Amino acid sequence: MRRYPEYKESGVEWIGKIPVHFEVKRLKYVADLNMGQSPPSEEYNSDSLGTPFLQGNADFGPHHPTPKIYCPTARKHAIPGDILLSVRAPVGAINVADQEYGIGRGLCAIRPRTSQLERRYAKYLLEVVRTKLHVVAIGTTYDAVTVNDISNITCVVPPFSEQTQIANFLNCKTGQIDELIRIKERQVELLHEQRTVLINQVVTKGLDPNVEMKPSGIEWIGKIPKHWEMVRNKFIFEQIRDVGYPNLLLLSIGIKGIIPKSQTGQKDVSSADKSLYKRVEVGDIAFNVMTAWKGGIGMSDYEGIVSPAYQVCRPTTKAVSKYFHYLFRTDLYKAIFDRESYQVVDQRHNLYYDGFKNIPAIFPSFSEQTEIANFLDRKTGQIDKLISVEQRKIELLKEYRRSLISEVVTGKIDVRSEV
Numbered sequence: 001m002r003r004y005p006e007y008k009e010s011g012v013e014w015i016g017k018i019p020v021h022f023e024v025k026r027l028k029y030v031a032d033l034n035m036g037q038s039p040p041s042e043e044y045n046s047d048s049l050g051t052p053f054l055q056g057n058a059d060f061g062p063h064h065p066t067p068k069i070y071c072p073t074a075r076k077h078a079i080p081g082d083i084l085l086s087v088r089a090p091v092g093a094i095n096v097a098d099q100e101y102g103i104g105r106g107l108c109a110i111r112p113r114t115s116q117l118e119r120r121y122a123k124y125l126l127e128v129v130r131t132k133l134h135v136v137a138i139g140t141t142y143d144a145v146t147v148n149d150i151s152n153i154t155c156v157v158p159p160f161s162e163q164t165q166i167a168n169f170l171n172c173k174t175g176q177i178d179e180l181i182r183i184k185e186r187q188v189e190l191l192h193e194q195r196t197v198l199i200n201q202v203v204t205k206g207l208d209p210n211v212e213m214k215p216s217g218i219e220w221i222g223k224i225p226k227h228w229e230m231v232r233n234k235f236i237f238e239q240i241r242d243v244g245y246p247n248l249l250l251l252s253i254g255i256k257g258i259i260p261k262s263q264t265g266q267k268d269v270s271s272a273d274k275s276l277y278k279r280v281e282v283g284d285i286a287f288n289v290m291t292a293w294k295g296g297i298g299m300s301d302y303e304g305i306v307s308p309a310y311q312v313c314r315p316t317t318k319a320v321s322k323y324f325h326y327l328f329r330t331d332l333y334k335a336i337f338d339r340e341s342y343q344v345v346d347q348r349h350n351l352y353y354d355g356f357k358n359i360p361a362i363f364p365s366f367s368e369q370t371e372i373a374n375f376l377d378r379k380t381g382q383i384d385k386l387i388s389v390e391q392r393k394i395e396l397l398k399e400y401r402r403s404l405i406s407e408v409v410t411g412k413i414d415v416r417s418e419v
Contacts, residue, residue, distance in 0.1 A: 001413040001414065001415065001418070002413070002414050002417075003412065003413060003414055004019040004020075004411055004414045006019065006020045007019060007020060007411075008020045010022075010024050010156070011024060012024060012154050014132070015154065015156060015410055016410070018156060018410060018411045019158070019411040019414075021158070021159060022156055022157065022158050022411050023156075023157045023158075024154060024155070024156060024157070025154075025155050025157050026151065026152050026153065026154065026155065027110070027129075027150060027151055027152070027153040027154075027155050028151035028152065029116070030112065030113055030116035030117045030155060030157060031110050031111060031112045031113055031116070031117055031122065032110075032111045032113065033108055033109070033110055033111075033147055033150055033151060034076055034077075034078065034082075034103070034108065034109040034110075034111065035076070035087070035105070035107075035108050035147045036054075036076050036087075036103035036104045036105050036106060036107040036108065036109070037075040037076045037103075037104070037105055038055065038104040038105045038106075039071055039073050039074060039075060043071055043072070043073045044069045044070070044071050045069065045070050045071070045072075046068070046069055046070070047070070048070055049070050049072055050070045050071050050072030050073070050074070050102070051070060051071060051072070051074050051077065051100060051101065051102040052065075052067035052069075052070055052099065052100075052101050052102070053067060053069050053070055053071040053074055053101065053102040053103075053104065054067055054078075054084070054101050054102070054103050054104060054107055055069070055104040055106055055107075056086060056088055056104060056106025056107060057086035057088075057090060057093040057095075057106065057107075060084070060086070060093055060094075060095045061095065063095065063096060064095055064096060064097070064098040065084065065095050065097070065098075065101065067101065071102045074102025074103070075102075076102065076103050076109070077100055077101065077102055077103065077109075078097040078100065078101045078103050078107075078109035079097060079100055079109075079111070080097055080098060080099055080100065081096070081097065081111075081119050082096070082097040082109040082110060082111050083095075083096055083097075083109070083110040083111075083112075083119075083122060083123055083126055084096065084097055084101075084103070084107050084108075084109055084110075085107065085108045085109075085110055085126065085130065085150065086106060086107060087105075087106060087107060087108050087144055087145050087146075087150070088105075088106045088143070088144045089143040089144070090143075091130075091133050091134060091143050091144065091145055092130035092131065092133050092134065094123065094126055094127060094130065096123060097109065108147065108150055110122070110126065110150075115160070116157070116160070117155075117157070117160075117163065118160060118163040118164050118167055120167035120170075120171065121158075121163035121164070121166055121167040121409075124166070124167065124170050124405050124408075124409055125155055125156065125409050126153075127402075127405055128156075128405060128406045128409050128410065129153050129154060129155060130153075132153065132154070133145050133149060133150070133153070156409055156410050156411065158411065162416065165415065165416050166408055166409065166415060169408065169415040169418050170404075170405060170408060173404060174401055174404070174405070177397055177400065177401045177404075178401075180397055181394055181397050181398065181401075184390050184393050184394045184397070185394060187390050188387055188390045188391060188394070191383055191386055191387045191390070192387065194383060195380055195383045195384075195387075196330075196331070198376070198379060198380070198383075199326050199329075199330060199376060199380070200330050200331065200332065202326075202372055202375065202376060203323065203326050203327045203330060203362065203372060203376075204221070204224065204327075204330070204332065204362055205224070205225065206225050206228070206364065206368060206372070207368075207371060207372065207375060208225075211225045211226070212225070212226040213225060213226060214226040216230050216362070217230060218230060218360055220332070220335070220336060221332070221360070221362065224362055225364070227365070228362060228363060228364045228365075228368075229363045230360045230361070230362065230363065231360065231361055231363040232357065232358055232359065232360050232361070233313070233356055233357050233358070233359050233360075233361055234357035234358065235316075235317065236315060236316065236317055236319050236324075236361060236363070237285060237313035237314060237315055237316060237357070238313065238314055238316045239311065239312070239313060239353045239357075240278065240279070240280075240284065240312040240313065240314050241278060241312075242278060242279040242312075243275060243276055243277065243278060243279065243308075244275055244279075245275075245277070245279045245305055246273075246274035246275045246277065246305070247274075248279065248303060248304045248305045249302055249303065249304035249305070250262075250274075250277075250304060250305060250306075251280060251286075251300065251302060251304040251305065251306050252264050252306075253286055253287060253288040253291075253296055253297070253298070253306060253310055254288065254291060254296050255291060255294055255295040255296055257298035257299075257325070257329075258280070258286055258298050258299070258300040258301070258302065258306075259302075260302065260304070272307075272308075274305065276308050277305035277306060277307060277308060278305060278306050278307075278308060278310065278312045279303075279304075279305055279312075280300045280302070280303065280304050280305065280306055280312055281300070281303055281314070282300060282301060282302065282303055283299060283300070283314075283315075283321045284299070284300050284312055284313065284314050284321070285297065285298070285299055285300075285312075285313045285314070285315075285321055285324055285325065285328070286298070286300055286306055286310055286311060286312045286313065287310065287311050287313075287328075287351065287356070288310055289309060289310065289311060289350045289351055289352055290348055290349070290350055292328075292334075292337045292341070292351040292356075293334055293335075293337040293338035293341050293349045293351060294334065295329050295334055297325075297328045297329060297337075298325045298328070298329060299321040299322055299324070299325035311351075311352065311353050311356065313353070313356070318366045319363075319366070319369065320366065320369035320370050320373050322373035322376075322377070323364070323369035323370075323372055323373045324361065325373075326372070326373065326376050327361065327362060333359075336359055337351050337356075337359070340355040340356070340358075340359055341355065342355065
């Protein structure tokens with residue numbers, strides 16, 4: 001795409017040069033700002049009484065908010081067309097009001113002035129300049145920005161008619177990119193579904209589609225291959241409480257399985273005595289008592305230690321841990337883990353070893369467990385590679401979308417003849 005014929009210095013380092021007929025202004029001179037305010041919580045309701053009320057970016061959708069509560073006494077309001085900006089972590093998230101909303105202290109409603117900013121252009125502009133809010137965000141427990149921070153955001157302001165041209169161009173191009181992203185995301189969803197169906201089928205029915213079946217004797221499991229058994233976990237695994245290895249690799253157990261804590265992106269800020277942490281050997285099955293029902297269970301590929309609150313189990317019979325890694329992470333077993341979990345007052349579902357040990361496991365022969373584990377390692381590895389490729393394409397499309405908006409809004413490319 002071509003550039004404008006003539007440029008000038010914007011005076012702002014991150015913006016650089018802009019077309020000579022563009023201006024640079026503070027947001028407060030081209031838009032009106034309305035910082036949210038939160039009434040007492042007892043004034044909220046979920047019965048559609050009053051105005052739909054937004055507390056923060058948790059209520060945001062892809063483009064417009066999805067309110068969860070209502071408030072008849074909201075002090076601050078946004079009207080249709082207002083740009084809603086999150087002023088608390090994550091700072092800078094954006095939605096557009098599609099109706100009147102009450103807004104809480106986590107939001108700022110930005111209303112472009114009719115003669116200064118075209119509304120659609122204003123949204124694209126804010127998508128570019130909002131990144132600078134992270135620099136000024138402050139807070140003791142979470143990042144936040146003030147009305148003064150937002151008011152002084154630096155804006156690139158072309159002539160109004162050109163803003164309309166830019167908005168028309170970006171609406172068209174980002175719409176095309178968004179459709180490509182949607183298609184790729186659907187492909188990823190289908191690959192995940194394919195992966196899940198494959199695992200569920202193979203660990204419960206085996207690799208032979210013509211195998212003779214029999215009732216398992218357990219209603220929630222249904223039929224299994226005739227030569228397979230149902231064996232309670234206590235006859236397959238023993239509970240391990242091996243402690244005293246504080247210098248081993250710290251492991252985390254979550255829905256991704258068992259991985260080093262360093263790979264979770266979370267720092268180890270615990271001051272707990274690591275000598276009380278449980279040792280995990282390669283091939284052990286371990287689970288997070290609070291998330292086993294969501295898939296927080298699996299086989300460890302590492303020697304390390306886990307929190308004393310986690311459960312570590314080791315096969316006592318001839319069994320292939322990787323087979324049970326796949327079995328216990330199926331929807332079928334997540335449901336039974338949920339059912340056998342101890343429900344505590346704060347809605348946590350805690351599965352302890354006493355509950356785990358009495359759960360019946362589908363138990364093929366050792367050779368079939370090995371064959372199934374190897375087959376699933378190979379097939380899921382292939383699917384995971386395809387997922388990774390599609391996710392990378394999505395990242396590149398999103399990166400291109402951001403770059404395109406930034407280049408157009410700041411005048412690095414001239415799109416006037418493109419619309």
